[in-house]
Amino acid sequence: MKLLLRVLMIVVAALIVSGATFALSRTSLASNMSGPQRGQFERRPSTTADGASTREQASAPQLDGAGPPEGFRRGGERGGGGLFSLVEVGGHLLVIALIVAAVSFLSRVTQPLQARLAARRKPAPPASTA
């Protein structure tokens, strides 16, 4: 029962965050950030005499609010990119390793300072009567 109550509390907290995110996404600021809506831009002519416009249109990003263009997915996202995409995992691991190294270095550098501050906060021992 206690466990269920705790799980419920976590889920409620997550729902509050989700609700707030959803509410914020409905504000005018969010709609400005998301870019122009469907039908807001005038459509380009599909073809020209030399056919250049069609090619441009194919390579240009979609600006009609219908999500990121297919090129954004770099082709490998749907089915998984295999071993070559391990570079992506390695990159994330490297970022985390750099952060850990930087924080460890900083804490090691500031350790004497922290020790000095802690010693200053400690009350002085009572003077010996001897």
Added chain:
Amino acid sequence: MQPTRTKPNRNKINLVIDLAIFVAFLIAMSPHFSGIAVHEWLSIAFGAAIIAHLLLHWEWIVGITRSFFKKARWSARSNYVLNVLLFIDITIVIFTGLMISEDALPLFGIQTIRGGIWHGLHSFSADLSLVLVGLHIALHWEWIVKMFKRFVLTPLLPRRLSPQMQLTAQPPDKKVQP
């Protein structure tokens, strides 16, 4: 006579779950590596694992929440603030991911939103989560190293016995080879 039940080691459970969460996080963060279906389902499971992680540290959460404005140490306070930010960020990542889901939710006939702010918010919060997870690991690095040595390295490495212990470890009838 009742069989004696050994209490499971809390640190060991924490280490195993945290390691699994970390591996899942790395894979879920790389949709090009895993593919979109694995990315989505793993992220949903990741949410459940986060709940387990929070339940395992419930006493700490309650303790710091109560003493945050009173007598908590600054290191505990900063850790708490970071963890709250991480919880909010991970929730946003999972929520926005569900909003733009292409495999998981459509499987149940739920139509998801294509476009809008969700893709951008999902990418931004995911990038932020990488930094926050890095800081979270960094703040617990000493514990991770200690537990890794205790539960992974020590059982794997051959036990170094002192010469006296080696002698006592020999069977009594077996002669020591020169």
